[in-house]
Structures are given as C-alpha cells and as structure tokens.
Amino acid sequence: MKFMNKKLILGLVALLALFLSACSQKSAKSGDNLPSAKTILTKAQKANYNSMHATWDEKSNGKTSQKAAVEYTTKPTIIYANVSATSNYYKMWIEGKNSYIQMKGTNSSHWFKTTTKASTYSSFIQSLNGNLLTPFIPLHKQFKVKKNDNNYALIYKGNNKRVWNAIVSDAAVTTLIGIDIDDVRPINTEIQVDVDKNYNVNDVKIVSSYKDDGQKKTLTMNVDQIDQIKKLSVPSAVKKNSVDLGKLDKK
Numbered sequence: 001m002k003f004m005n006k007k008l009i010l011g012l013v014a015l016l017a018l019f020l021s022a023c024s025q026k027s028a029k030s031g032d033n034l035p036s037a038k039t040i041l042t043k044a045q046k047a048n049y050n051s052m053h054a055t056w057d058e059k060s061n062g063k064t065s066q067k068a069a070v071e072y073t074t075k076p077t078i079i080y081a082n083v084s085a086t087s088n089y090y091k092m093w094i095e096g097k098n099s100y101i102q103m104k105g106t107n108s109s110h111w112f113k114t115t116t117k118a119s120t121y122s123s124f125i126q127s128l129n130g131n132l133l134t135p136f137i138p139l140h141k142q143f144k145v146k147k148n149d150n151n152y153a154l155i156y157k158g159n160n161k162r163v164w165n166a167i168v169s170d171a172a173v174t175t176l177i178g179i180d181i182d183d184v185r186p187i188n189t190e191i192q193v194d195v196d197k198n199y200n201v202n203d204v205k206i207v208s209s210y211k212d213d214g215q216k217k218t219l220t221m222n223v224d225q226i227d228q229i230k231k232l233s234v235p236s237a238v239k240k241n242s243v244d245l246g247k248l249d250k251k
Contacts (some may be wrong), residue, residue, distance in 0.1 A: 008026040022248040034147060035199075038140035040154050043199035050074045051229035054128060056177045059218045068176040071229060072125055078232040085177050093234040100238050127171040132204065132223065133193065135166035143191075151202065154193040157247055167208055173221055185211040201226055220251060 051073045058066040066086055072079040079094040081132050089104035099114045136143070142160055146153045156163060164186035168179055189208040204223040209216060 008012065015051045018100075036140070036144035037145050037154055038137065040145065040152060040195055040199055041133050041137045041140055041194070042141070044193065044195050044201050045131065045137070047200055048074075048228050049129055049201075050139075051225065051227055051232070052128065052223060053225035053229065054221065056173075057220045058177055058179075059220075060212075060215050060216075065217075066177045069175070070128070071225070071232060073229055073232040078234065079234065083176055087177075088179070089177070090237045093238060094232050100234060100242050111238050113239075113242040113244045113246070115246050124171065127175070128223070132170065132172040133201075135170045136163070136191075137178050139163055139166060148194065150161075151194060151196050154191075154195065156189065156191040159188050161186060163189055164208065164210070167206060167219075173206065177219070179219065183213065187211060187216070 053071040056068045057064055066084065068083040068085060070079065070081045075169060077096060081092045083090055091102045093100040097115050100111050102109065102111045139162055142163055143154050143156045167173055167189065167222060187209040192205050193201060194203050203226065206221040207218065209218045
C-alpha cells in the first residue's frame with residue numbers, strides 16, 4: 001500500500017512538472033509574439049485620426065502654472081482650444097478658414113472673428129495627429145512592450161536626456177505650453193502609449209518632472225478620446241455675437 005502511494009505521488013509530481021513546463025513554454029511563446037517597440041512607434045505614428053482630445057498641465061512646486069486643452073474633428077475640420085500659458089490666455093474656435101478668439105485677462109469678453117488662409121493650429125494638429133510619436137522612434141530601445149488584454153502598452157520610465165530632448169523638441173508637446181529648456185535639468189519621465197492590435201493609438205500619457213531655475217516642475221500631457229468625438233461645432237452664440245475684424249479693417 002505504501003508502495004502504491006509512493007508511485008501515485010511520483011506520478012502526480014511528474015504531471016505537475018509537465019504542466020508547469022507547458023505553462024512556461026506558453027508564456028515564453030506569448031512573450032516572443034509581442035511586437036517590438038520600434039514596430040509600434042513606426043506604425044502608430046502613420047495613422048490619421050478623425051478626432052482627438054489633448055490636455056497639458058505644467059505644475060510648479062505642486063501648483064498649476066500653465067495649462068491647455070485642445071479637441072478637434074476633421075470631418076468637418078473644427079478645432080477648440082483653451083489656453084492659459086505664461087504669455088497666452090485665450091479661448092479659440094477654428095472652423096475652416098474662420099477663427100473665433102476670446103482673449104482672457106482683458107476688460108472685454110467679446111469674441112473676435114478673423115479669416116486666415118492658413119492657421120498655425122492646422123500645422124499643430126498635423127503634428128499632434130501624425131507626428132506625435134515620431135521623435136521617439138530613434139529611441140525605441142528605451143521602451144518596453146507589455147500585453148494589455150488584446151492591446152499593447154508601450155512604456156518608458158527613466159531620466160534619459162535623449163528622451164527628454166525628444167519631448168521638448170516635439171511640437172505637439174510644446175507648442176501650446178512653452179518650456180524654456182535653458183538650464184533645465186530633467187529628473188524623471190514616464191511615457192505610456194496604449195495601442196490596439198492594429199497599432200491604432202488609444203491614448204498617450206507623458207509625465208515629466210524637471211528642475212527649472214531651482215524649482216521643481218512637472219509637465220503632464222494626455223491624449224485621449226481618439227476617434228471618439230462624433231461632433232464638434234462652434235456655438236451659435238459665439239458666431240452671432242463675434243466682432244468681425246475683417247469688416248472693421250475695411251471701414
């Protein structure tokens with residue numbers, strides 16, 4: 001009886017070993033199937049999205065010193081921006097060639113309408129849409145790839161100065177909130193890019209802390225609601241009550 005129990009135990013141990021070995025091989029195989037960081041960055045930056053929402057927030061010693069928010073749709077092209085930066089305080093709507101702007105911090109709460117052939121925001125949206133990840137492609141070895149359900153997460157954590165330089169040189173990151181890179185010392189940066197199995201970006205988050213003129217600052221950028229904003233339109237009150245600067249120039 002004791003002999004039979006010993007054989008049974010040995011058999012169970014052997015089965016357990018086989019099971020653990022199979023699990024290990026399956027896990028290794030699953031890891032081997034992960035796309036490279038370079039593949040994700042290269043394919044994701046080629047995508048064009050019909051809508052997007054993005055926010056920027058810079059804190060100095062824990063208090064917000066600059067912030068901005070932008071959302072847009074491309075069919076039709078409508079852009080809304082709300083900026084409170086060091087030298088810019090305004091709200092803006094862009095619809096085709098027409099821009100409506102309300103300057104904050106002035107005695108007037110009027111909206112002003114202007115017409116332009118080209119908008120700096122148009123090129124900014126292009127950088128946000130198609131080129132946001134481009135500066136990170138040469139730094140793909142700094143990123144790790146993790147499986148997130150059926151999607152992938154591209155993750156960076158560290159204080160590599162090349163990554164910091166890529167962030168501050170990225171027009172999509174710094175156009176609305178200016179960062180004076182002179183005498184700035186990066187402390188730590190965290191980046192996470194979530195993409196689906198077809199490498200379409202679901203969201204992007206960048207959190208970077210640094211020392212500037214003796215003060216610790218933190219810049220946070222979030223990109224989300226990608227292809228989720230169904231409709232965006234300039235409020236009728238803004239259109240109706242805006243002062244047309246083009247007509248004033250003709251008087």
